[in-house]
């Protein structure tokens with residue numbers, strides 16, 4: 001079975017590549033290394049170094065996972081044309097899916113729920129708050145259009161704050177939980193904007209990968225033709241509690257440094273409504289925060 005995996009040099013993509021190889025898939029990674037890292041890529045895959053938006057092929061695939069999209073809001077703020085590139089990348093992938101007659105599972109984001117009160121549900125009316133959310137919403141709409149026009153089957157995965165191994169290359173864009181761990185391992189104080197009561201629904205990458213694969217199976221089995229799914233735990237944790245949990249696991253007593261919030265459109269809370277993913281996909285996240293932090297400490301041993 002031939003799999004096209006975009007963004008396979010990145011954090012979630014490289015974890016996905018490992019799982020796909022373990023299932024015996026023939027994996028082709030398409031990545032432009034914007035935030036990806038060759039060291040993340042497991043041996044045994046074909047690698048094409050190119051941007052999705054510039055990619056052309058006559059090859060056919062059996063399944064496509066599209067995670068190769070500029071991954072953080074500040075990247076788009078610095079270069080708004082990434083928004084167009086992300087949409088063109090999506091069109092390229094949908095065209096390949098059309099010529100291959102295969103389903104697409106692609107990365108969307110919980111950022112679409114910015115300014116909406118949790119729990120966040122897939123059918124909420126989205127408010128576009130920045131270039132990044134515009135790109136994601138357009139990608140979801142493009143998937144809808146390709147399904148309507150050509151019957152291309154797809155699943156948009158709205159990931160909620162994913163963390164886990166292979167985040168190093170993301171640097172300042174890595175998950176806040178992972179960044180806090182890296183600092184606290186060096187006995188440094190993590191900085192929190194405001195009072196620390198802001199929350200995120202933290203999702204382990206193993207669960208995120210599992211959700212994507214479950215969605216792919218659902219598409220192949222014709223359980224659905226095109227859907228949007230939340231990928232979260234349904235539990236929100238405040239940044240103060242994250243620091244507390246890290247202290248407990250690390251055996252430290254480091255206090256966060258609270259700073260004035262300079263970020264406009266700052267997301268106050270995220271929490272997935274998980275019912276649709278549970279009901280249609282049968283997906284339920286298994287790795288809760290303390291378990292996830294214990295794994296994270298092993299993933300990033302102190303050098």
Ligand SMILES: NC(=O)c1ccc[n+]([C@@H]2O[C@H](COP(=O)([O-])OP(=O)(O)OC[C@H]3O[C@@H](n4cnc5c(N)ncnc54)[C@H](O)[C@@H]3O)[C@@H](O)[C@H]2O)c1
Pocket residue numbers: 006007008009010011012013030031032033034035036037050051052053067068069070071072085086089107108109110111158159160161162163170175
């Ligand atoms: N990690 C999270 O918490 C989270 C949350 C919501 C959505 N997402 C989305 O999931 C996807 C994967 O995220 P990640 O955390 O692994 O980020 P990442 O930055 O580690 O991975 C993205 C990968 O795609 C590559 N890439 C970016 N633009 C590309 C393009 N135009 N053509 C080809 N390759 C390109 C990058 O080089 C990188 O390897 C992204 O689309 C991201 O926006 C992630």
